Amino acid sequence: MKFLFHVGRYFSMLKMAFARPEKHRMYLKQLFYEIENLGVSSVGIVVVVSIFIGGIMTIQFAYALMNPLYPSYLIGLATRDTLLLEFSSTMLALIMAGKIGSNITSEIGSMRVTEQIDSLEIMGINSASYLILPKIIAVVFIFPFLYIISVFFGILGGLVTGPITGTITLPEYVDGIKTLFVPYYATFSIIKSLVFGFLVASVPAYFGYYVQGGALDVGKASTTAVVNTNILILFFDLILTRLLLT
Amino acid sequence: MIKVKNLVKTFDGNEVLKNISINFEKGKTNLIIGRSGSGKTVLLKCVLGLFDVDKGEIWYDDRNFTLTGEKERKKMRQEIGMVFQGGALFDSISVEENVRFPLDMFTTMSLREKQQRVAFCLDHVNIEPRAYKLSPSEISGGMKKRVAIARAIALNPRYLFCDEPNSGLDPETSTVIDQLLFDLTKEFEMTTIINTHDMNSVIEIGESILFISKGEKEWVGTNKEILNSNNQKLNDFIFANKLYAQMRKEVEEG
Numbered sequence A: 001m002k003f004l005f006h007v008g009r010y011f012s013m014l015k016m017a018f019a020r021p022e023k024h025r026m027y028l029k030q031l032f033y034e035i036e037n038l039g040v041s042s043v044g045i046v047v048v049v050s051i052f053i054g055g056i057m058t059i060q061f062a063y064a065l066m067n068p069l070y071p072s073y074l075i076g077l078a079t080r081d082t083l084l085l086e087f088s089s090t091m092l093a094l095i096m097a098g099k100i101g102s103n104i105t106s107e108i109g110s111m112r113v114t115e116q117i118d119s120l121e122i123m124g125i126n127s128a129s130y131l132i133l134p135k136i137i138a139v140v141f142i143f144p145f146l147y148i149i150s151v152f153f154g155i156l157g158g159l160v161t162g163p164i165t166g167t168i169t170l171p172e173y174v175d176g177i178k179t180l181f182v183p184y185y186a187t188f189s190i191i192k193s194l195v196f197g198f199l200v201a202s203v204p205a206y207f208g209y210y211v212q213g214g215a216l217d218v219g220k221a222s223t224t225a226v227v228n229t230n231i232l233i234l235f236f237d238l239i240l241t242r243l244l245l246t
Numbered sequence B: 001m002i003k004v005k006n007l008v009k010t011f012d013g014n015e016v017l018k019n020i021s022i023n024f025e026k027g028k029t030n031l032i033i034g035r036s037g038s039g040k041t042v043l044l045k046c047v048l049g050l051f052d053v054d055k056g057e058i059w060y061d062d063r064n065f066t067l068t069g070e071k072e073r074k075k076m077r078q079e080i081g082m083v084f085q086g087g088a089l090f091d092s093i094s095v096e097e098n099v100r101f102p103l104d105m106f107t108t109m110s111l112r113e114k115q116q117r118v119a120f121c122l123d124h125v126n127i128e129p130r131a132y133k134l135s136p137s138e139i140s141g142g143m144k145k146r147v148a149i150a151r152a153i154a155l156n157p158r159y160l161f162c163d164e165p166n167s168g169l170d171p172e173t174s175t176v177i178d179q180l181l182f183d184l185t186k187e188f189e190m191t192t193i194i195n196t197h198d199m200n201s202v203i204e205i206g207e208s209i210l211f212i213s214k215g216e217k218e219w220v221g222t223n224k225e226i227l228n229s230n231n232q233k234l235n236d237f238i239f240a241n242k243l244y245a246q247m248r249k250e251v252e253e254g
Helices: A002-017 A023-064 A075-111 A117-124 A128-165 A170-178 A183-207 A215-245 B041-050 B070-077 B093-106 B109-126 B141-153 B171-188 B199-205 B232-238 B241-252
Strands: B002-012 B014-024 B030-035 B055-060 B080-083 B159-163 B191-196 B208-213 B216-221
Touching: A002 A128, A002 A183, A002 B093, A023 A075, A023 A128, A075 A117, A075 A128, A075 A170, A075 A183, A075 A215, A117 A128, A117 B080, A128 A170, A128 A183, A128 B055, A183 A215, B002 B041, B014 B055, B014 B208, B014 B216, B030 B041, B030 B171, B030 B199, B041 B171, B041 B191, B080 B141, B093 B109, B093 B141, B109 B141, B141 B159, B159 B171, B171 B199, B191 B199, B191 B208, B199 B241, B216 B232
Parallel strands: B030 B191, B030 B208, B080 B159, B159 B191
Antiparallel strands: B002 B014, B002 B055, B208 B216
């Protein structure tokens, strides 16, 4: 029953958020701010995490494929496909749910408990639309770029780590990342990243928008938002993989 | 003028406001007073439309606010200024941008005109230009309240609401805020409603006072009448402060 209540209220919030803006110019200004605040500021962590994961995966694949019967280019191929199919879309979305999601919940939640949202409403502004819509558009817009950046730096991580640790030579790795490339994997993951972007922005926004109480409750709401977003990301990953890949 | 007629508000079956009727007059500072939990804030939020009422009517001059649709309500809200207890300034923007925000949202003024209006409003609440670029976290509690008042009057509202504007302020700053609200009410001919339990405000600027107890209208009068009231609940509320008990004693002794 409680689950249905939250689902209903979530969609009613989305309906309010997607209402016609009061003044397009102000929303556009807010959108650019959110792209910078939520998207551009996430590039650093995406680069760092992707480089390390790319390197770690290369070492682990090299260890797992140590059998001389396996061609060595498989290490590069496996690293590339894992990044393309799962890590740079799903795992990155889980990480971003922690970073961007908690940011959104705490920002909107703090505005709720300090009456800033009431203040917007009294001015005659649709607070759900003004606060949530630019965040959703910004995150959905930036996620495919973060995915591309992650794939690039993940592969680069393997490229640097493999030869340095002696697990694979540079030509073997490059040969691997060029072998049996399926462009649809990238298309599939970009579709996933758009869906995950929507979840990462809208679910935490919901928990922030309806928070009640004080600072402690905002903290609790942030945790709940991140947990729920992660579960939904994995659930939609399963559905999209079944629908688009099999 | 704002008229409240037979207002009833319940939460989970608990009647928080019981058949309240009152007229808040134009050009006057109308105060709502009462103990914590008496229903002051609920009344204010009902009048503002933040809570739906169960029964009764709220009239903004000749417009029945309770019957207006969301679209009409939004328009009416541009005639309303609100000062929240904590100021409710937007943290992510500067003092100047906070005051300019309603102008950006609802007017077609040029940037220069908006800057002039912002300067006019901030000047009225005695905020110096060097504070314009500061963020709300960099200014004092008293300044936050003054900036909130400046933002509330930016669109030249017909109705001004204040929820405990003096809470958390020292007595001197409280007096400044009270005087400011009083002067602005007179200057712009607004219907001002102030929710407070600060007795200094009541005595200083209470031109029309509504005392609520446990959700019921107990007493209505002015600051000149309040110290001589025979209402026991009101007296218990006022004279809990020994200073006012002493004042009454002195008045009675001539």
